[in-house]
Amino acid sequence: MKTINKLFALLLLLALATPTALAATYKYQDESGNTVYSQNPPENPDTPYEVMTNISSQARPGSNSAPASSRPSPNLQPDEEESDTVAREQQQAEQMREENCEAAKKNLEIYTVYRRIRNEEGEVVRISDEERQQKIDEAKQAIRDFCD
Secondary structure, three states, X not given: OHHHHHHHXXXXXXXXXXXXXXXXXEEEEOOOOOEEEEOOOOOOOOOOEEEXXXXXXXXXXXXXXXXXXXXXXXXXXXXXXHHXXXXXXXXXXXXXXXXXXXHHHHHHHHHHHOOEEEOOXXXXXXXXXXXHHHHHHHHHHHHHHHHO
Protein backbone atom coordinates (compact mmCIF):
# COMPACT_ATOMS: atom_id res chain seq x y z
CA MET A 1 0.00 0.00 0.00
CA LYS A 2 2.97 2.33 0.54
CA THR A 3 3.59 2.26 -3.20
CA ILE A 4 -0.04 3.13 -3.79
CA ASN A 5 0.27 6.18 -1.52
CA LYS A 6 3.34 7.31 -3.46
CA LEU A 7 1.53 6.69 -6.73
CA PHE A 8 -1.45 8.67 -5.48
CA ALA A 9 0.84 11.53 -4.46
CA LEU A 10 2.38 11.47 -7.94
CA LEU A 11 -1.06 11.54 -9.53
CA LEU A 12 -2.07 14.47 -7.37
CA LEU A 13 1.12 16.30 -8.31
CA LEU A 14 0.48 15.65 -12.00
CA ALA A 15 -3.12 16.82 -11.67
CA LEU A 16 -1.92 20.05 -10.09
CA ALA A 17 0.68 20.50 -12.81
CA THR A 18 -1.89 20.20 -15.60
CA PRO A 19 -2.46 23.97 -15.96
CA THR A 20 1.30 24.37 -16.44
CA ALA A 21 1.19 21.89 -19.28
CA LEU A 22 -1.39 24.08 -21.01
CA ALA A 23 0.91 27.13 -20.91
CA ALA A 24 2.49 28.40 -24.10
CA THR A 25 5.90 27.13 -25.11
CA TYR A 26 8.39 29.47 -26.74
CA LYS A 27 10.78 28.17 -29.39
CA TYR A 28 13.85 30.17 -30.36
CA GLN A 29 17.56 29.87 -31.02
CA ASP A 30 20.15 30.96 -28.47
CA GLU A 31 23.40 32.79 -29.22
CA SER A 32 25.12 29.48 -30.00
CA GLY A 33 22.49 28.50 -32.56
CA ASN A 34 20.88 25.83 -30.36
CA THR A 35 17.11 25.45 -30.50
CA VAL A 36 15.56 26.31 -27.12
CA TYR A 37 12.07 25.38 -25.89
CA SER A 38 10.97 27.40 -22.88
CA GLN A 39 7.89 28.61 -21.05
CA ASN A 40 9.41 32.10 -21.12
CA PRO A 41 10.24 34.19 -24.18
CA PRO A 42 13.90 34.91 -24.90
CA GLU A 43 15.49 37.56 -22.70
CA ASN A 44 16.72 39.51 -25.71
CA PRO A 45 13.63 41.24 -27.19
CA ASP A 46 15.25 41.24 -30.67
CA THR A 47 15.48 37.43 -30.78
CA PRO A 48 12.81 35.98 -33.08
CA TYR A 49 10.68 33.26 -31.50
CA GLU A 50 7.60 31.13 -32.05
CA VAL A 51 4.79 30.69 -29.56
CA MET A 52 3.70 27.06 -29.63
CA THR A 53 0.34 26.31 -28.05
CA ASN A 54 -2.70 24.18 -28.75
CA ILE A 55 -5.06 27.06 -28.05
CA SER A 56 -3.69 29.85 -30.20
CA SER A 57 -0.72 30.64 -32.37
CA GLN A 58 -0.59 34.25 -31.19
CA ALA A 59 1.76 35.72 -28.65
CA ARG A 60 0.61 35.63 -25.03
CA PRO A 61 -0.84 38.76 -23.44
CA GLY A 62 1.85 41.11 -22.23
CA SER A 63 4.29 40.01 -24.90
CA ASN A 64 5.84 42.85 -26.86
CA SER A 65 6.06 40.73 -29.97
CA ALA A 66 3.79 40.07 -32.89
CA PRO A 67 2.24 36.66 -33.58
CA ALA A 68 4.67 34.02 -34.76
CA SER A 69 3.21 34.03 -38.27
CA SER A 70 4.07 37.71 -38.81
CA ARG A 71 7.63 37.61 -37.42
CA PRO A 72 10.64 36.39 -39.31
CA SER A 73 11.89 33.07 -38.01
CA PRO A 74 15.25 32.32 -39.62
CA ASN A 75 16.71 28.86 -39.04
CA LEU A 76 13.66 27.60 -37.13
CA GLN A 77 12.66 24.88 -39.57
CA PRO A 78 12.29 21.56 -37.69
CA ASP A 79 14.68 18.88 -38.86
CA GLU A 80 14.19 15.13 -38.73
CA GLU A 81 15.98 14.79 -35.38
CA GLU A 82 13.67 17.33 -33.74
CA SER A 83 10.63 15.61 -35.26
CA ASP A 84 11.80 12.25 -33.92
CA THR A 85 12.39 13.77 -30.49
CA VAL A 86 8.94 15.35 -30.46
CA ALA A 87 7.34 12.06 -31.54
CA ARG A 88 9.22 10.16 -28.81
CA GLU A 89 8.22 12.71 -26.17
CA GLN A 90 4.58 12.53 -27.28
CA GLN A 91 4.69 8.73 -27.10
CA GLN A 92 6.23 8.87 -23.60
CA ALA A 93 3.61 11.39 -22.49
CA GLU A 94 0.81 9.17 -23.79
CA GLN A 95 2.30 6.14 -22.05
CA MET A 96 2.58 8.09 -18.78
CA ARG A 97 -1.01 9.25 -19.18
CA GLU A 98 -2.16 5.63 -19.63
CA GLU A 99 -0.17 4.55 -16.55
CA ASN A 100 -1.67 7.41 -14.53
CA CYS A 101 -5.13 6.41 -15.73
CA GLU A 102 -4.62 2.82 -14.59
CA ALA A 103 -3.22 3.96 -11.23
CA ALA A 104 -6.20 6.30 -10.71
CA LYS A 105 -8.63 3.46 -11.45
CA LYS A 106 -6.79 1.21 -9.00
CA ASN A 107 -6.86 3.93 -6.33
CA LEU A 108 -10.59 4.37 -6.83
CA GLU A 109 -11.10 0.63 -6.44
CA ILE A 110 -8.97 0.52 -3.29
CA TYR A 111 -10.72 3.43 -1.58
CA THR A 112 -14.15 2.23 -2.67
CA VAL A 113 -13.69 -1.37 -1.49
CA TYR A 114 -11.37 -1.11 1.50
CA ARG A 115 -11.83 0.85 4.71
CA ARG A 116 -8.29 0.21 5.98
CA ILE A 117 -5.10 1.22 4.20
CA ARG A 118 -1.39 1.02 4.86
CA ASN A 119 0.07 4.39 5.91
CA GLU A 120 3.55 5.70 5.08
CA GLU A 121 5.03 3.91 8.10
CA GLY A 122 3.65 0.62 6.77
CA GLU A 123 0.97 0.27 9.43
CA VAL A 124 -2.55 -0.77 8.50
CA VAL A 125 -4.90 1.96 9.70
CA ARG A 126 -8.58 2.70 9.40
CA ILE A 127 -9.30 5.99 7.65
CA SER A 128 -12.24 8.19 8.47
CA ASP A 129 -15.26 8.27 6.19
CA GLU A 130 -14.47 11.90 5.33
CA GLU A 131 -10.88 11.11 4.39
CA ARG A 132 -12.00 8.05 2.44
CA GLN A 133 -14.56 10.13 0.51
CA GLN A 134 -11.91 12.76 -0.19
CA LYS A 135 -9.59 10.08 -1.61
CA ILE A 136 -12.43 8.68 -3.73
CA ASP A 137 -13.18 12.17 -5.08
CA GLU A 138 -9.48 12.74 -5.83
CA ALA A 139 -9.28 9.39 -7.64
CA LYS A 140 -12.38 10.23 -9.71
CA GLN A 141 -10.84 13.59 -10.64
CA ALA A 142 -7.61 11.87 -11.65
CA ILE A 143 -9.62 9.47 -13.82
CA ARG A 144 -11.30 12.43 -15.52
CA ASP A 145 -7.88 14.07 -16.04
CA PHE A 146 -6.00 11.04 -17.33
CA CYS A 147 -8.56 8.64 -18.79
CA ASP A 148 -10.84 10.88 -20.83
